[in-house]
Amino acid sequence: MTARPANAHQARLLRLLRDGGPNSRAQLGDQVDLSRSKLAVEVDRLLETRLVVADGLAASRGGRRSHNVRLNPHLRFLGVDIGATSVDVAVTNAELEILGHINQPMDVREGPVAVFEQVLAMAAKLKASGLAEGFDGAGIGVPGPVRFPEGVPVAPPIMPGWDGFPVREALSQELGCPVMVDNDVNLMAMGEQHAGVARTVADFLCVKIGTGIGCGIVVGGEVYRGTTGSAGDIGHIQAVPDGRPCACGNRGCLEAHFSGAALARDATEAAQQRLSVELASRLEANGTLSAVDVAAAAAAGDATALDLIREGGNRTGQVIAGLVSFFNPGLVVIGGGVTGLGHTLLAAIRTQVYRQSLPLATGNLPIVLGELGPTAGVIGAARLISDHLFSPA
Secondary structure, three states: OOOOOOOHHHHHHHHHHHHHOOEEHHHHHHHOOOOHHHHHHHHHHHHHHOOEEEEEEOOOOOOOOOEEEEEOOOOOEEEEEEOOOEEEEEEEOOOOOEEEEEEEEOOHHHOHHHHHHHHHHHHHHHHHHHHOOOOOEEEEEEOOOEEOOOOEEOOOOOOOOOOOOOHHHHHHHHHOOOEEEEEHHHHHHHHHHHHOOOOOOOOEEEEEEOOOEEEEEEEOOEEOOOOOOOOOOHHHOEOOOOOOEOOOOOEOEHHHHOOHHHHHHHHHHHHHOOOOHHHHHHHHHHOOOOHHHHHHHHHOOOHHHHHHHHHHHHHHHHHHHHHHHHHOOOOEEEEOHHHHHHHHHHHHHHHHHHHHOOHHHHOOOOEEEOOOOOHHHHHHHHHHHHHHHOOOO
16 A cells, blocks of 8 residues: 555545445535535545545435445555463454454563564464455554654563564564554554444543553543553552552552452462362462453352452552543443453442542443453554554655
C-alpha cells in the first residue's frame, strides 16, 4: 500500500468505510459535511488510488441509484499483541475482520531479538496459508510503556533488554511495510472500541489484568497516552503502604499484590501451606500454579481460591474507584488473562468502585468484562496501523 489519503476529507471517508463496511455514495454523503459534487470528487480520487473500489449499485433511495464503494478487499494488516508469556499474531482485511489468528507461548524476558524472530515466523506462517501476499501495514503491542512517536519501549519493568529497542524501525525493515507500536492495553482498548463492548462509548477506561496491570484511557474516542507514553500505568499505583517489593523498585504497587504473577505466587504459598486441598493437588500434579488453576479451583468452590480472587478484586477496585472519581468515564472494561476469574473478580471490583466513588460518577456506570478476549489486542493493533495509514500523508 503506497497511496495515502490526500486530505482530511479522504481520511474521513476511509475510516467510515473501515468502521461501517461497504456504503453508497449517498449514505457517505449523509455522514460527511461535503457538497455532493465535492464528495464525488474525493471518492473518485480514492478510486484512482485503489484504496477503495466500486462495489455495485446501492439500494434505491428514490431517483437515480447510487454506487456502493468499499475499501480495497486486497488490503492486509498484520496485528501483533505481545504479552508477557504469549504472543498473538493475526491478519485482517482493511475492515479489520480477522482472517487468520495464531497464539503461541513466549517469554518476553527472552528479549526483543528472540521474540521478533518468533513473531516473524508466525507472520510467515499466516502468509504461507494464502491469507496475504504481503502486508500493507502492521500494528505491534508490547507489555510496557512506549514512547509513541518513535515506537520505542521505555524502561518496561517486566521486559529486560527492551529499553530503547527500535521496534518500529526494526520490524518495518523486516516486514517491508509501515509499522506502529503502542502499549498492549491501549490496543486492547482500541479493539473493544472497534468491535467489542465499547463501540458506542466515547470516554472509557479499559483495565487489563494479566501478568501485569495497565489501563487504556479513551477520551473523546481517542486513546490518551500522556506526555511520554506512560499514561494508564496503574499497576504501579500504591495499593498497600509498605507492601511487597515490586519489579519497578517501589513497594506496595497494585501489580505486586494482584496480577497474574502475584496471584500464582499467592496460590502457590496457600497450596504449600495446605490451606487449599484443590490448589495443593493441582500444584502436585503440574509443578506450578497459574491464574487458570485459581479460576478452576474457585469454580469448584474452593474457599481459599475465592478469597484470593476477592482480595485482589478489592484492591483493584480501590484503585479503579480513584480513577472513576477523577476521570468520570462512561464505561469501565475489565480484560486480560486474569478475567478467566470471571464474575467473582468483577463483583469485587464493582463493590469497591460503587462504594468508594461518588454517586454522580457511578450512577450510570457499567463495569463489564471485555467481549473480545485475546482478539482485542490484535484488532486494536490493526486499528492502530489503519488509523496511521488512513490519515493524510
